[in-house]
Structure formats: structure tokens, C-alpha cells
Amino acid sequence: MDGINKDISTPGPCDDNQSAQTETSATSSRNTCTENPNKQSSVITLKPYAPVRSKGKFNGNGDCEIGPGIYEQSYDKYLTFSLEEPNCDIFNVYRCILKCCGREPKISPEGKGKLTVETTSAKESENLKSLSPLGGVKVECAVHAYWNHSKGMIFASQLMTYSEEKLVEELKDQGVIKIERMKKKVNGALVPLPNLIITFNSTRLPNIVKAAWLRFKVKQYIPRPRRCSHCQEFGHMLGSCRQKLQGKPAICVKCSEPEHGICNKHARCVHCGENHPSSSINCDVYIMEKEIQSLRVTE
Structure with missing residues (x-):
């Protein structure tokens, strides 16, 4: 029994060699990691999942214009100013807008005594909303009815x-x-x-x-070109047709002649003169109007 216990507890020559090899391997591994700190390790480190988000672009005014993604509330980009005095000094009004924005914004007249101003940041929009009077003239500022959609x-x-x-x-x-x-x-x-x-x-x-x-x-969404059912021309609808208001007869959608009820004549387009109805989506003029609509929406 004493001999058996001695054999088990006391390492032999082979065990000494194995221990030495193990220590040498561990030492060389540590030296390798020390000498090559940039060497990739075979150990995999798990990290918490982080969803990838689109990077935004800063426009210089402190506001980040996000890329297309899920809906995010934006500021009121288009504002409408109603001038209570239509005969006011437009130069004073213009200088006042320039001073408030610190730049030259895009200004579009809309009817008599109304202006639409395009802003580029939420701060600029809020400054213009609080601007009253404008060039010494009382104004009423409101968010544009449909341009902010x-x-x-x-x-x-x-x-x-x-x-x-x-x-x-x-x-x-x-x-x-x-x-x-x-x-x-x-x-x-x-x-x-x-x-x-x-x-x-x-x-x-x-x-x-x-x-x-x-x-x-x-x-x-790109809407189809508007075509009047009275004169067959593009750009307006029946309610605002000038030819109808002037009492002129309606134009047949098939033959382009004055309306005459059920038409059995050969088709002739009022836009291009080709042999198809004026409502054809294959008409070159219709295709051009559709491209114009696309440019209006996208640009």
C-alpha cells in the first residue's frame, strides 16, 4: 500500500517532462501575445446587439436631416404671411425677412398681400413665426395649408x-x-x-x-396629369376651364371635334393629332406631362 501511494503521489520522469512542456507552451503563448498585440485572438467575445441606423447629415444650423426611414416629425418648412396693408413698402418687408433669417430665403407671392417663405431649419421657422410687425406692417403668419405635407x-x-x-x-x-x-x-x-x-x-x-x-x-406618390373633360387640355379640371366659362362647346374625347354625343368617327388626339383618343396614356404629350409631374414632386 505504501508503494502504491508513493507511485501515485510522486511524479515520475514522464510527468516532469509533461509539466515542463506545458509550462513552456504557456510561456511561449504569453510571449507571442506580448510580441504581437495586434494579432487576432481565436476567442470570440459576444457583444449586445445594436441596430444599424442611417447616418444623418447636418445642414450647418444645428438640425440633423435624417435619411429616409420611419416617420419623424419635421418643422414647419413653409410659412404664409398675410399683409394687412397691400400697398406697404415691399423693400422694408424684404429687409426685415433677410435680417430675421440671416440669409436670402426663397419667397413666393401668393395672391394679393400674401407671401410664402421657405425656411431651412426649425429655428428659422420659429423666428419668422414670432416676427410681427414685418417692416412696420402688421402681418399674420400661418403654416402653409398643404406644402408642409x-x-x-x-x-x-x-x-x-x-x-x-x-x-x-x-x-x-x-x-x-x-x-x-x-x-x-x-x-x-x-x-x-x-x-x-x-x-x-x-x-x-x-x-x-x-x-x-x-x-x-x-x-x-406621383399624381396623374390633370386633363379637362370639357376642352381635353392638360393642366386644369372642368371647374376652372376657361373655354367652358366663355361658353365654348365641349370637345369630343375621341375625334377632337365639338361634342356630338355618341362618336363613331375615327380617333384623333387633340394634343398630338395621332390616331388615338385624347385620353390615351400612350400619347407622347401625356407621357411628357407625366414626366413633368414627376419632376414637380421629386424636385
């Missing part, structure tokens, strides 16, 4: 059973203020489509809309 479109077949009012109520925390469902006429009846036109209370159009756990990609 943006329109997008989504394809959502999963939301076909929900009304427009219900969707607005559920998505209002994402800046949604209006939803219109597109419709198509089939056999004389309007059939609802999965396409939704969404109006956001922001000039920045998000690229994602969340409905519960569903996510929908938002595309820029």
Missing part, C-alpha cells in the same frame, strides 16, 4: 378589410393625416384596390409604414 403610396392587400378612417386612427402616431384608397372602374362600378395613398404631416417622406407587425414600403 408629403404623399406616399403603399400596396397593402392585408389591409383591404379596414376602412380609411380606421387606418388613419391606427397610423396617426406615424404622422398619417389622410388615407385614400385607389379604385378602379369595372363594368361601371368602382372596385377598391390594395393601393393606398397616404398623406403625412411632414415634408420628409418615410420609406416604411408599420401596421401592427406588418411593414410596408412607401413609394413617392
Whole structure:
């Protein structure tokens, strides 16, 4: 028994060699790490998950213009000034706006005694809102009625059973203020489509809309060119047609002649003169008007 205990407790020559090799290996490993601190280790270190976010661009005024993403509230970019004295000194008004902004903003006249000013930051917008009088003239400043909004479109077949009012109520925390469902006429009846036109209370159009756990990609909405059903010309609708107000007859959408009821004549476009109705989406003039609409919306 004493011999057995002695053999177990006392290391032999092989054990001494193994211990020496182990110590030498550990020492060389430490020396390697010390000599090459930049060498990658085979040990994996787990870190908490951090979602990747889009980087913003600073515009120099302290405001970060975020990239397209989920809705974020923006400032009132377009302001309307109503001058109580239409015959005021426009030079004094102009100098007052320049002094407040510290630069030359884009100013557009809108009707008699009204100006629209485009701002570039929330601070500039708030300064102009508190500016009264303007060049010695009493003014009334208000947020532009529709220029501070943006329109997008989504394809959502999963939301076909929900009304427009219900969707607005559920998505209002994402800046949604209006939803219109597109419709198509089939056999004389309007059939609802999965396409939704969404109006956001922001000039920045998000690229994602969340409905519960569903996510929908938002595309820029580009309206179709407006075409008058009276004169068939682009750029206005029936209610503002000058030819109708002047008592001129309506133009046939098929043959481009004065309206004569059911038309059995050959098709002739009033825009380009080709052999197709004036309502054709293949008309070169219609395609050009559509490109103009796209530039107006995107730029």
C-alpha cells in the first residue's frame, strides 16, 4: 500500500517532462501575445446587439436631416404671411425677412398681400413665426395649408378589410393625416384596390409604414396629369376651364371635334393629332406631362 501511494503521489520522469512542456507552451503563448498585440485572438467575445441606423447629415444650423426611414416629425418648412396693408413698402418687408433669417430665403407671392417663405431649419421657422410687425406692417403668419405635407403610396392587400378612417386612427402616431384608397372602374362600378395613398404631416417622406407587425414600403406618390373633360387640355379640371366659362362647346374625347354625343368617327388626339383618343396614356404629350409631374414632386 505504501508503494502504491508513493507511485501515485510522486511524479515520475514522464510527468516532469509533461509539466515542463506545458509550462513552456504557456510561456511561449504569453510571449507571442506580448510580441504581437495586434494579432487576432481565436476567442470570440459576444457583444449586445445594436441596430444599424442611417447616418444623418447636418445642414450647418444645428438640425440633423435624417435619411429616409420611419416617420419623424419635421418643422414647419413653409410659412404664409398675410399683409394687412397691400400697398406697404415691399423693400422694408424684404429687409426685415433677410435680417430675421440671416440669409436670402426663397419667397413666393401668393395672391394679393400674401407671401410664402421657405425656411431651412426649425429655428428659422420659429423666428419668422414670432416676427410681427414685418417692416412696420402688421402681418399674420400661418403654416402653409398643404406644402408642409408629403404623399406616399403603399400596396397593402392585408389591409383591404379596414376602412380609411380606421387606418388613419391606427397610423396617426406615424404622422398619417389622410388615407385614400385607389379604385378602379369595372363594368361601371368602382372596385377598391390594395393601393393606398397616404398623406403625412411632414415634408420628409418615410420609406416604411408599420401596421401592427406588418411593414410596408412607401413609394413617392406621383399624381396623374390633370386633363379637362370639357376642352381635353392638360393642366386644369372642368371647374376652372376657361373655354367652358366663355361658353365654348365641349370637345369630343375621341375625334377632337365639338361634342356630338355618341362618336363613331375615327380617333384623333387633340394634343398630338395621332390616331388615338385624347385620353390615351400612350400619347407622347401625356407621357411628357407625366414626366413633368414627376419632376414637380421629386424636385
